[in-house]
Amino acid sequence: MSFFDVMFCIVALVTVGSAAIVVLSRSLIYSAFSLLFTFFGVAIIYVFLGADFLAATQVLIYVGGILILLLFGVMLTHRLYNLNLKTETFQLIPGMLIALAVFTSLALSATQTRWKLVTQKPAEPTTEAIGKLFMGEYLLPFEIASILLLVALIGAAMLVRRRSDA
Amino acid sequence: MITLQHYLLLSAALFSLGIFGVLTRKNAVNVLMGIELILNSANINLIAFSRYSSHGLDGQMFAVFVIVVAAAEVAVALAIVLTMYRLLKTVSLDQADTLRR
């Protein structure tokens, strides 16, 4: 087992472990904070896969944006004097069975399928290549993504603002 | 030796945990966390395949767009959840069932 393999195993364990805490913990705050570890773990996985730009984006947007939003959501939807942020659950057993069934079928397909494999080149920085693709082949999705963000902005602001308009 | 299959197993685990979270959690923000796990697992898939299965960066480009969509989705979802809290003073999903008369 090389150093890389050991590191991968540790990171994978941290990621899956913290994801398990997210879905199993009784406390909402513990869930939110272990989601932080999950996101970081995923970012490190991206680095292992040679996706440096994606890893930076993951940290910036997921940890720096989405997680903060979720924490706001947690905090703003509870009465502050009652910090007993416990959550209840629906039936655990059917959920567990379904999740196990899903995992088994996905794992089976993951390990046995003949995935398309190409010879790998050594990992190189991707930022420039991604930038060129954004302005080249992926220009249309890039523009549509900006419209999507505009719509989300308008929608979220409209739903939450208090003043009523004439 | 870490191969493609290891990454796929990791993402399968995250996906299953996300499905479990979505099915069993009552708090709306908790369900959102489960959805984020699902999206992250798909992203790991895309980037792993981008490295092992194709010469270009298509998978990584797709993953960037998924991150963008996830951010927008969380923003809108939280706006809806906050509105719900304002109206009902709770975000528990079993309180949100008046439509099913």
Place this chain on the structure above:
Amino acid sequence: MILDNQHSLLFFLPELTLTIGMLLVILCDITLKRLRNRLNPILTVFTLVLAAYYTFQLDQTAPASLFHGMLAIDGFAQFFKLFLLLAALLVVLASLHSAELAPFHQGEFFALLLAVTLGMLLLANSTNLAMLYLSLELVSLTSYIMVGYLKTDRLSNEASLKYILFGAISTGSMLYGLSLIYGMTGSLNLYTIRDTFLSQGVEGVDQFTVLLILVLTMAGFGFKTAAVPFHFWCPDVYAGAPTPVTAFLSVAPKAAGFAVLLRFFFSGMSQTTGSQWSMIGGINWPLVLIGISVLTMTLGNIAALTQNNLKRMLAYSSIAHAGYILMGAVVLTGDGIKSILVYLFVYLFMNLGAFLVVTIIYDSDKTFEIDDYNGMFKRSPFVAVAMAIFMLSLIGIPPFSGFLGKLYVFGSVIDKGLYWFAAIGALNAAVAAFYYMRVLKAMLIEEGSGSTAPLQVSFFNQALLVALLLPNVLLIVFWNPIDRWTAASVQLFRGV
């Protein structure tokens, strides 16, 4: 031929119009405080009409692939662009006098409507998995916001919460399925995917993976088209959303969902032998589709029988109609696709008409209960008769246009020899007649128990009702042109 960014712009005029229109509506909303309530609807209608005009202009171009393989231009794309623009236009007109939307500032509504129309146009034409996902999410996100538009209404908020949670799960699962496709083929382009699948073959465990992929991607498509078993959001969302939004959801995103489903499966995951398509991986796709179609129509029809809320009933009815539409997808031939196009076209007018009547009656009576529709004939014969025509059309009785749709769909199934399947469809249509007739009976025969004042219907709404009635009554006469138009539209760009 695959066009690059610069040359694709000429073919992209409808979508560009929608984008600029949306931005203008937003600007107008921010700046012109006094004029905006008048100007926004006019801007929106003008944008949609201009986009439709540009779409007509594109009619004569050869099939091509735009923006480095992101979108396709072909007959199929043209049909859906026109359909979706028409649907959006009718919904805008129907929403102008809606009492539900009036207290809430309407500027964003029009901007969101233009955005969702843009998303749907892109969704119906996507040939790249990234573009497909992005446009699907654009449509979905905007729909979530539109459903929750009535901020102070508890039902609207609950509907949008259920919609977004269910939708995010479904599209997330679909994304996982799309990533698996990418892994098996190494490409995001639908045509390259199909070619790779065909050249390397699918055996052994790969078939199981393809099955997984189909299940996961059907989660997304089934969600958009409200097919069983991904229909759970539909009744609650339709009942809670503002009625114009419900009307819109019941025709437009559903049609866009069918368009992308057809394009995805026929262009990306199937192989042709002569004029027949069959699914790669040897999966008995017709059987799967038959199963989904039967479940969808049966569940929709049976559940609709017990509803007292007209919007919920129409929600289940639209689920059932999705089942009929899927019948056309079962046959896997050009005729099948043509029957889907005809059905969607007639379905647009009858469903929007029914929802317009619901809006009109809500505006004066503030109710959606069928029992409160009693005696409507005495209060407004015009509205009652109009609703009667829409209901009869939805049942599929000749000479109304609904019959045309059912004829095509059942016909294509019978042509394939699946007589028992057509029989199930006919049985379902007969069962459906019960709940549609219930509305008819309430309006025309029952004695009203509420107010007996004549129904106030604005002239604009009356004109709109007539505009929606005419296709229901006259389309049967224009059988031939419609047949020719849809036959010409069954032209799916099959890649270079």
